[in-house]
Ligand SMILES: [Zn+2]
């Protein structure tokens with residue numbers, strides 16, 4: 001007996017510690033990676049948000065410039081309205097007309113509300 005009995009114990013302990021330390025390291029790394037992933041996702045969202053906010057031209061949903069709309073939101077841009085179609089539903093003849101856009105000015109779309117909430121995180 002004597003001191004020899006300690007050797008397997010010490011080996012077991014150091015091995016156990018190494019194993020535990022390894023587990024902790026892995027857990028920490030995983031958490032770190034998850035956090036980085038979250039930050040990256042958040043950054044992407046922010047970039048997308050910036051891009052959507054940085055629309056160079058104030059263009060209406062009807063593709064015409066907002067300046068073409070009057071105070072009531074009615075679009076005054078001249079458009080070509082198809083008046084005759086061939087059998088493939090392809091317009092054959094056009095008539096000059098006025099864009100019938102009413103420039104929707106109702107409640108904000110859901111995506112904008114979402115974006116506002118995200119920036120508070
Ligand atoms: Zn419009």
Ligand SMILES: [Zn+2]
Pocket residue numbers: 060062063064075076077099100101
């Ligand atoms: Zn228009």
